[in-house]
Amino acid sequence: MPQISKKAEAMPESPIRKLMPYATAAKAAGKRVLHLNIGQPDIKTPEAVLDTIKNMDLEVIEYSNSEGFAPYREKLSAYYRSHGIPVETDHIMITTGGSEALTFAMMTCFNPGDEVIIPEPYYANYSGFATMAGVKVVPITAKIEDGFALPPVAEFEKLINERTRGIVLCNPGNPTGYLYTRDEVKAIGSLAQKHDLYIMADEVYREFCYDEASPFSTYNLEDVDDNVVLIDSVSKRYSMCGARIGALITRNVQVRAAAMKFAQARLSPPTLGQIAAEAALDTPQSYFDGVIEEYVARRNFAVKVLNDIPGVRCPMPRGAFYCIAELPIDDSDKFCQWLLESFSLDNTTVMLAPATGFYITPGLGKQEVRLAYVLEQKDLELAMRIIAAALEAYPGKVALTETHSASTSL
Amino acid sequence: MPQISKKAEAMPESPIRKLMPYATAAKAAGKRVLHLNIGQPDIKTPEAVLDTIKNMDLEVIEYSNSEGFAPYREKLSAYYRSHGIPVETDHIMITTGGSEALTFAMMTCFNPGDEVIIPEPYYANYSGFATMAGVKVVPITAKIEDGFALPPVAEFEKLINERTRGIVLCNPGNPTGYLYTRDEVKAIGSLAQKHDLYIMADEVYREFCYDEASPFSTYNLEDVDDNVVLIDSVSKRYSMCGARIGALITRNVQVRAAAMKFAQARLSPPTLGQIAAEAALDTPQSYFDGVIEEYVARRNFAVKVLNDIPGVRCPMPRGAFYCIAELPIDDSDKFCQWLLESFSLDNTTVMLAPATGFYITPGLGKQEVRLAYVLEQKDLELAMRIIAAALEAYPGKVALTETHSASTSL
Numbered sequence: 001m002p003q004i005s006k007k008a009e010a011m012p013e014s015p016i017r018k019l020m021p022y023a024t025a026a027k028a029a030g031k032r033v034l035h036l037n038i039g040q041p042d043i044k045t046p047e048a049v050l051d052t053i054k055n056m057d058l059e060v061i062e063y064s065n066s067e068g069f070a071p072y073r074e075k076l077s078a079y080y081r082s083h084g085i086p087v088e089t090d091h092i093m094i095t096t097g098g099s100e101a102l103t104f105a106m107m108t109c110f111n112p113g114d115e116v117i118i119p120e121p122y123y124a125n126y127s128g129f130a131t132m133a134g135v136k137v138v139p140i141t142a143k144i145e146d147g148f149a150l151p152p153v154a155e156f157e158k159l160i161n162e163r164t165r166g167i168v169l170c171n172p173g174n175p176t177g178y179l180y181t182r183d184e185v186k187a188i189g190s191l192a193q194k195h196d197l198y199i200m201a202d203e204v205y206r207e208f209c210y211d212e213a214s215p216f217s218t219y220n221l222e223d224v225d226d227n228v229v230l231i232d233s234v235s236k237r238y239s240m241c242g243a244r245i246g247a248l249i250t251r252n253v254q255v256r257a258a259a260m261k262f263a264q265a266r267l268s269p270p271t272l273g274q275i276a277a278e279a280a281l282d283t284p285q286s287y288f289d290g291v292i293e294e295y296v297a298r299r300n301f302a303v304k305v306l307n308d309i310p311g312v313r314c315p316m317p318r319g320a321f322y323c324i325a326e327l328p329i330d331d332s333d334k335f336c337q338w339l340l341e342s343f344s345l346d347n348t349t350v351m352l353a354p355a356t357g358f359y360i361t362p363g364l365g366k367q368e369v370r371l372a373y374v375l376e377q378k379d380l381e382l383a384m385r386i387i388a389a390a391l392e393a394y395p396g397k398v399a400l401t402e403t404h405s406a407s408t409s410l
Numbered sequence: 411m412p413q414i415s416k417k418a419e420a421m422p423e424s425p426i427r428k429l430m431p432y433a434t435a436a437k438a439a440g441k442r443v444l445h446l447n448i449g450q451p452d453i454k455t456p457e458a459v460l461d462t463i464k465n466m467d468l469e470v471i472e473y474s475n476s477e478g479f480a481p482y483r484e485k486l487s488a489y490y491r492s493h494g495i496p497v498e499t500d501h502i503m504i505t506t507g508g509s510e511a512l513t514f515a516m517m518t519c520f521n522p523g524d525e526v527i528i529p530e531p532y533y534a535n536y537s538g539f540a541t542m543a544g545v546k547v548v549p550i551t552a553k554i555e556d557g558f559a560l561p562p563v564a565e566f567e568k569l570i571n572e573r574t575r576g577i578v579l580c581n582p583g584n585p586t587g588y589l590y591t592r593d594e595v596k597a598i599g600s601l602a603q604k605h606d607l608y609i610m611a612d613e614v615y616r617e618f619c620y621d622e623a624s625p626f627s628t629y630n631l632e633d634v635d636d637n638v639v640l641i642d643s644v645s646k647r648y649s650m651c652g653a654r655i656g657a658l659i660t661r662n663v664q665v666r667a668a669a670m671k672f673a674q675a676r677l678s679p680p681t682l683g684q685i686a687a688e689a690a691l692d693t694p695q696s697y698f699d700g701v702i703e704e705y706v707a708r709r710n711f712a713v714k715v716l717n718d719i720p721g722v723r724c725p726m727p728r729g730a731f732y733c734i735a736e737l738p739i740d741d742s743d744k745f746c747q748w749l750l751e752s753f754s755l756d757n758t759t760v761m762l763a764p765a766t767g768f769y770i771t772p773g774l775g776k777q778e779v780r781l782a783y784v785l786e787q788k789d790l791e792l793a794m795r796i797i798a799a800a801l802e803a804y805p806g807k808v809a810l811t812e813t814h815s816a817s818t819s820l
Contacts, residue, residue: 001574001606001636001637001662002519002576002606002607002608002636002637002662003664004518004519004520004664004665004668005517005519005520005521005524005543005668006521007517007518007521007543008517008518008519008668008669008671008672009668011668011671011672011675012671013671014476014671014674014675017476017674041470041474042470042757043470043471044470045468045469045470045471049471050466050468050469051470053463053464053466054463054464054465054466055464055681056460056463056464057546058455058460059454059455059460060452060454060455060649060650061455061460061649061650061651061652061653061686062450062651063450063651063652064652066424066427075584096506096510096680097652097676097677099675099676099677100506100676103676106415107415107417107418107542108414108415108418109412109414109415109418110415111415111416111417111498112522112544114415124696125674125675125676125677128671128672128674128675129675132517132523132672132675133415133417161771165412196411196412197412198412204759216734226411226412227411227412238697239470239471240470240471241471241472241473241677241678241681242471242472242473242474242678242680242681242682243471243680243681243682244506244654244679244680244681252411254411254414255412255414258414258415258416258418258419260420261418261422261423261424261538262418262421262538262542263539264423264424264535264538265421265424265509265535265539265542266506266509266510266513266535267507267509267535267651268651268652268654269652269654270506270652270654270680270681270682270683271651271652271654272463272652272653272654272680272683273680273682273683274688275727276682307520329723371618407652
C-alpha cells in the first residue's frame, strides 16, 4: 500500500470537530445537544439573498472569472469604502471562503520553513493552512487575566528572527471575541514595517463589534501598503457560511499576481455563492442592528452567568460571537467529552470547544473552553443552567484555590 | 517590500487564460470572438437543477459537513453503482470542484520532491496542483500520429525511479479527447501494482464517450484497491461548472482520513452547489442522449473540416469535447495571438488554446492547438471557415513538407 505524505500526517485534526462522534452518539441515545461549540450562527440569512437565488434566471451555471465576477468585486469595493476602508476593485480577489484566501495567502507569501507569529489562543484552522504551506507557527500567548489583549511589542520582538515572515491577526478575534484597539493594530503595523513582515489580517467579524466600539482595519495602517493582506468572508456577516465566498485583498501587486496563478488553477470561486454574496451587499443596516442587539443580549447574559459560577472567569468580549471561559476543571478535553457522554439535564447536554485546540503551546487551555453564543435566548439559558450543574457534578472539578493558582501559573 | 514565495514564483500561469487580454482587446475593438479555447459548454444546465435552486426553502445557508452532505454522498454512490463502478458512500468526500479534489489528493499522497508521471499533452492545471504540493511532474509523451494512445509500458518503466510515487490519468482525456481502452487502463493498473504507485484518475468526462464506446474506470481495476484515487466533478457532466462541486473517492482508508483533515481546515464544500448537484443526479438519460448526439455532430463536423484543410491533421477523439489539431504553422502561441490581434472574417475571429500549454517537454505542441467544440453548429461552422481562411493568410505558415517532417521529428 502506498504511504501518505508527511504533510498529511502533520495536518492537525480539527479540534472543534473531533468531539463530533460523541455528540452523534449522545443524539443517537436520545439526548438533545445544544451546540455552543461551532461558529454556525442561527441568525437567518437576509431575505434579499434568498430571494435573489430563487429568482435567478441562469440557463447555464457557468464558471466566473478566476478573480470573481467583476460586478461583484466592484460593488464589494464600495462596501469597504463605505466602512472607511480604502479598497479598490483591483485589490480584490474573490475566494472560496476565507479559508481559501488564507491558503492562497500563506502559499503566496511564505516559503516552507518560514515562521509566522500568531497570538494564541487563535482560530485552530490557521494551523492547518500553515501546515499546507509548510510554515511554522510561532505562538505568542495572550492571557485571560489581561482579557486577551495584544501581548507587549517587546514579547513579539523576542520571537522575531531571520526566518520570521509574517504576523496573523484576527480582529475581532475568534476564539476570544477580543477587539484590538487602534493602538494595538498600529503597534502591529510598526512591527511589520520595522521587520518587513506580512500582516495577514482576518477581519471577517468586522460587523460584530459591541458597546459602540468600532474596529480599526489593518488596511488603514500607514506605511505598510505592501505588507497587509486582508482576509475576508461573507460567512458570518450575512449568516451564509455555506455560500463559501471570501476575499483576498491587498495593494501588493506581486502578491496579487501570484495569488491569481493559484486562483486560475482552481478556475473559479462558486458562481451561486457569488450571486448570493452580491445580493447580500444590499442588506440594510437594520438587519445588522437587529443582529447586534441580539448578540449583545446573548453575550451579556452568557458572560454574566458564567462569571457568577464560583471558580469561573470569563472576560467580556467586545466583538465576534465567542467568549473564552476559564473553568474549575482538570482538563477541558475530558470535561467536554464527559458533557456529551455522561451528563444531561432535562435530557439535554451542551457541546463546547476545549480551548486546548486554540493554543499550540503545550498545556495551555486545559482549564478553558470556547463558547459560541449562537443560540437563541431560551436555549442559551438552558445551556447555561446545564454548564453550572455540570461543573457541580463533574468528577474532575478542582478546588477554587487550585484553579486560581493554576491559572496564574499559566 | 516583503517578497513572494518560491512556490508562488514557480506556479505556472494558466496557458488557457493567458491570451485573455488579446481577446478582451479584440472585443473592445468591436470584433466578435468565438471561444473554442475553453471547456465551458454552451449546453444548458438540466431544468431540474435550476428548478431545485429556485424552490429551495432554506432560511440559513449553513455549512455542510466537511465531507459533504450525507444524503448527497449516498445518492452519489448509487449513481456510480448504476454505472458499474463499485463506490460506497464512505469512499466519497465531496470537494470544491475536481480542482480541490486534485489539490487534496496531491498533498495527501505526495511529498515535496516526489515524482508523478503524466502522459502529455495533459490538462494544464495538473502542473499547478503539483506545484502547490511541491511535486515534480515527469511527462511521458503521447503522440498525435498514434492518436494520443497510451505510450508503451516500457516507456513508463524507463521513467520510474525511487522518487516515483504516482501516475495521473485523465480518461476520457482533456485536451486530446482520447478514450483509453480497457487494456490500456489495465496496463496502468499493473504498473501501479508492481511499483506501488498511486493512480490519480480524473474521470470527469465519463458521460462523454462516443461511437458506442464506454469508459473503463480505474475503480474497476483489481489488486490496486489502495492505490486508486478517483477524481470527479459535476462541472461538465451537467454543464454546471460554476457549482464547484467535485469528489475525491478512494477505498484507501489512510488517504481518506488524511484528506479529511485538509477538508476540515476549509470547513465545507459549497452548500448551494451541493443542493444543485444532488438535484442533478435525477437528470434523465434523455438529457445525456441529446447532449451526446449534439457533441457527436459537432465533433464529426469539426474533425472532418480540419482534416480537409491541407497540412492539418486531427485524430478523431472518442470522448470529452476537445480535439488536438496539428496545423501548418510556425508557432501555435503566435498563431493564436495573431488570430485575436490581426485576423477576422465577417468581423469575427476565433480563440484557440495553443497546445504548448499542455506539454511540459520544451518545444512540443508548437504546431498544435486544442479546440473545444462547445459552440452550437452555426457558430462552429463559422469558426471552421475562419480557421481555414486564417491558415491561408497567416504569415507564419509553413510548407506542407516542413510540417510533416517537423511532426515526425517530434
